[in-house]
Amino acid sequence: MQLMTAHTPRTDFVERRRFNRVTVDLLGRFMREDRTEYPCRVENMSPGGIAIATPVVPNPGERIIFYIDHVGRVEGPVTRIFKGGFAAELIGTERRREKLAARLTWLANRGELDLPEDRRHERHMPADPFSDIILEDGRRYQVQIIDLSLSGAAVQSTVRPAIGARVTLGTMQGRVVRHLEEGFALEFAAVQADESIQRFFR
Structure with a gap:
């Protein structure tokens, strides 16, 4: 069994860097450990990490739960604070990361594929337009x-x-x-x- 030492590379950092960050502009909200919730905007994201814009400053290492439009619920600890927001590591199984990677690829390419509107839902004309x-x-x-x-x-x-x-x-x-x-x-x-x-x- 390998022991983790101060000089042992963090595998979760290596894992995060396996994925490319995708620049996005998604609305959402996040919940801190004290269960308070705040709105936010996602600036970039990968299956291993997320950076959001918000005036709220959490504590480094604090575990955050995010609810992101078009993505859903993700969570992980705060890794970095920057002006106007913070970044966090995303925790999840390999399968969950693969699903998130596919979703982010779709979000990144939907403009090129002419898919800005979700045509899965039937469109109607209201009586009072x-x-x-x-x-x-x-x-x-x-x-x-x-x-x-x-x-x-x-x-x-x-x-x-x-x-x-x-x-x-x-x-x-x-x-x-x-x-x-x-x-x-x-x-x-x-x-x-x-x-x-x-x-x-x-």
């Missing part, structure tokens, strides 16, 4: 919904926010993924519950 959008700076505009699903929407609008800009449609947060001739398409930050969508059909 008019709703409000709120931009990141708080400005509010009325738009006309072209179609709507659990994962995204297309709207006709007099304004066209930049690709990647965060907007709120009604009460649902998302980001602009494509410009249309008379509007734009947005992808919700998380797949919505049926109840959230049904209010547009009342």
Whole structure:
């Protein structure tokens, strides 16, 4: 049995470096050891580590649980604090890391594959198509919904926010993924519950 000494390389560090970091822009939240929760934005991620932007500063070594849109639940200890956020090691089985690697590859390539909107969900036209959008700076505009699903929407609008800009449609947060001739398409930050969508059909 090999003993770990001060000069023995950490295998978990080597394990993390087996995976390439993927630059992403995902919303989420994290829970500290005292069970307090805070919103965050993921800047880059691999199956072995994560770096997030947040004003909250945890303790080095503190175990954090993350809930990341499009990824799910991951966890691990804080490894580094930097200005505007922190990095953490991700703990998981080999199989879980392989699944996470596949998911991150999909997220990294979806723009090239023209997959910004999740077409697994049927799209509908609401009975009352008019709703409000709120931009990141708080400005509010009325738009006309072209179609709507659990994962995204297309709207006709007099304004066209930049690709990647965060907007709120009604009460649902998302980001602009494509410009249309008379509007734009947005992808919700998380797949919505049926109840959230049904209010547009009342």
